[in-house]
Amino acid sequence: MKTPEYLLLQKMLNKNRRMYQQNKIEFEEYIENHSLIMDKLNKSIFKMETVDFNYLVAIDTDDCLEKFRKGINIVQFNLN
Amino acid sequence: MFRQGNKIKQSKSAYIGSVLLIVSAFLPSLDVLSKWLIPGMNEARDSRGVLMTVNIWLATLYLSPVILIIATYFRPNPKLYFFPLCMFLYAGAVYFSPIIGKEVNYLQLNSWLFFVISVFSALCFMYTLRYVRMLTLVETSESDFHEDVKEKFDMLTAENDRLKNKIRSLENKLDENS
Numbered sequence: 254m255k256t257p258e259y260l261l262l263q264k265m266l267n268k269n270r271r272m273y274q275q276n277k278i279e280f281e282e283y284i285e286n287h288s289l290i291m292d293k294l295n296k297s298i299f300k301m302e303t304v305d306f307n308y309l310v311a312i313d314t315d316d317c318l319e320k321f322r323k324g325i326n327i328v329q330f331n332l333n
Numbered sequence: 334m335f336r337q338g339n340k341i342k343q344s345k346s347a348y349i350g351s352v353l354l355i356v357s358a359f360l361p362s363l364d365v366l367s368k369w370l371i372p373g374m375n376e377a378r379d380s381r382g383v384l385m386t387v388n389i390w391l392a393t394l395y396l397s398p399v400i401l402i403i404a405t406y407f408r409p410n411p412k413l414y415f416f417p418l419c420m421f422l423y424a425g426a427v428y429f430s431p432i433i434g435k436e437v438n439y440l441q442l443n444s445w446l447f448f449v450i451s452v453f454s455a456l457c458f459m460y461t462l463r464y465v466r467m468l469t470l471v472e473t474s475e476s477d478f479h480e481d482v483k484e485k486f487d488m489l490t491a492e493n494d495r496l497k498n499k500i501r502s503l504e505n506k507l508d509e510n511s
Contacts, residue, residue: 259467266474273481280485287478294471 261309262294265328268312268321277318286325293328350407357400358416361424364390365440415455423451 269290273283305327312320364386368374377385401417426447430437437444 256463259463259470263470263474266470270477270481283481287474291471291474294467294474 257306259294261306262290262328265309265324266290266294269325272316272318272321275316277316278321289325289329346407347409350404350409351413353400353404353407354409354413355416357397357404358420360393360397360400361390361420362440363393415459418458419451419455422454423448426451 266287269278269283269286272278273280278286309324309327312324367389368386374386379385379388397417423444424439427437427439427444430444430447435443437447
């Protein structure tokens with residue numbers, strides 16, 4: 254059973270890597286984002302607020318860098 | 334309505350799948366239900382002398398996994414896998430209860446402890462699976478990350494060597510000129 258939060262973090266990890274491979278973000282930012290997401294993933298309890306959850310779902314198909322950075326911010330700070 | 338993957342799932346197929354999952358979970362209880370609802374079912378036998386309830390129980394037991402497999406194709410709510418898991422654990426525990434020397438009957442009050450243990454075991458099973466999935470993701474993403482870091486470091490080392498060679502060649506040129 255995969256929780257929605259788990260799937261979102263998985264998506265953010267993939268997106269982070271893809272952004273780096275497309276040279277949209279620098280290596281430092283890639284490392285920073287990766288460690289942040291892994292940190293959240295290692296905490297087994299991770300619940301998103303609905304608004305932020307919907308935001309992160311929406312950026313799935315969007316490769317805009319600003320939206321991705323906002324998504325990373327959401328992952329970083331929105332921990333209930 | 335529930336979340337499946339990253340999307341909010343509200344389709345007919347998901348509902349059908351969820352219903353099928355619950356049906357597959359409770360189908361092997363049909364013989365007990367028939368005992369409760371149909372008078373005289375306890376004693377009814379078929380032409381071979383086998384109890385009708387046993388026939389029903391065996392038939393539903395074989396049918397239930399088929400329905401379960403069909404349900405998976407409808408992409409049901411994954412949380413509902415709890416029900417078949419729990420009921421099958423419970424049925425298995427009750428069936429093998431004579432080993433511990435106690436008389437325990439299916440869906441009777443004397444099997445409440447077995448039921449509690451089954452619920453607990455099913456929950457443990459699901460949480461363990463969730464944890465294993467998380468571990469797998471962590472391992473996969475870490476290995477991907479290590480690959481990327483190695484690639485970057487190789488690139489930086491190559492660039493460093495190239496720059497060193499350039500400096501060396503410039504120094505040689507300067508020496509020649511002087």
